[in-house]
Amino acid sequence: MATPLLQVEHLEKSYGDVHILHDIDLTIDTGSVTVLLGPSGSGKSTLIRCLNGLEDFQSGQLVFSGQPVVPSPKVWQQLRQKIGMVFQSYDLFPNLTVLDNILLGPLKVQHRAKAEATAQAIKLLKEVGLAEYQDAYPRQLSGGQKQRIAIVRALALNPEFMLFDEVTASLDPEMVRGVLEVLRNLAQQKMTMLVVTHEMNFAREIADQVVFLENGRILEQTPGQQFFTNPQTERAQIFLNSMDF
């Protein structure tokens, strides 16, 4: 029986009068991959950002590892060590080397020993095939390399849950594969993940669960294969037909 890692209960989010997310109910099981799909403007990014405190919300609650999250800067700062996030733009710190980018969290936030954190960072860099770039600056890297390092930077904190917000959307096509490969490996290692993506073939391959969002509402929450072969709603069918894959 799967245990839920994150439960989202009746989450409501608006900017002023504009209602962005309506009554979001969502359960993410430990070790599972959830793919969040939906047309642009449907609220995918806003939802994923609510899950690590980059956006606040008006009502509803989050339960992480069985503990209700009481939103405050302090609580979020703690939780973000367990909930890693990677963004669409390759957002490495340009003023730091690759290794320093990765070590910032482990050393300054988690106060871990430098030797141990460095060893782990190098091991992770090897896994994404970029060990030789540890002393490079972000400007010396391609978009795909930067994005893989951004993933390593998040993983270096040993998170229990990873959020990926369209991490391949700004990459050149030939760079996409390497980044997806990293995500695929993570899924095989049973990392709990929530992935926003427009790579439909990848979504189909990797998803244990698909959440389909439109106009800020969850229209479907179904096991991965079922969503692609037999979507429950007409909207999801139209969405799938509109995607070229």
Added chain:
Amino acid sequence: MSWTVIQQIIPVFVQAFWLTLKLSFYGIIGAIIVGMIASFLRYFKVPVLRQISAVYTEVSRNTPLLIQLFFIYYAFPEIGIKISASAAGISGLIFLGGSYMAEAIYGGLNGVAKIQVESGLAIGLSRGQLARYVVFPQGLTLSIPAIAANVIFLIKETSIFTVIAIPELTNTALDQIGLYYHTDESLFVLVIAYAIILIPLSIVLTWLERRTRRGAFGN
């Protein structure tokens, strides 16, 4: 214009030159410190102090240095604060420059991309750590061109010190003209003296801007 006269007046101008540099130096260092404090108060939204710094910025930016110097040198003694002309000059430069530097630095801090701040938060950095490792290194780099422009501006403003009889370059030139009618020679030496300070300085500052930008952002 007589070369003999120029040779004759050069020693006083050399003295004035060093004095101008010295007063500028202290004034600029002070202005940068005040500017950093004021911009940090604003950036971190420190209650009360932030409002005080906003009032200071408005007063400082919207009154002429001339009037600020009159207040410091002639009006403050009336309420028991008596300082030397040089100290008044430096204070005036700090009072004026502090707000310009604050704007320059705040602009840089504010110019750091939002995604940089968010990715810092996303790895669990506290606000203080975020400032130290991400926002300040990038933001201060972004503000260097504006700081450099203010440095040049403040050095030129020292010419106003003449109104409180500080023997800096402009005052010295006016003295030479008033006392000995060395008008052409004095103005010539005056222009040369400012050029000797400002032209190399602006070249160095431009080079520094490029260098730090490359260091921080790679372009």
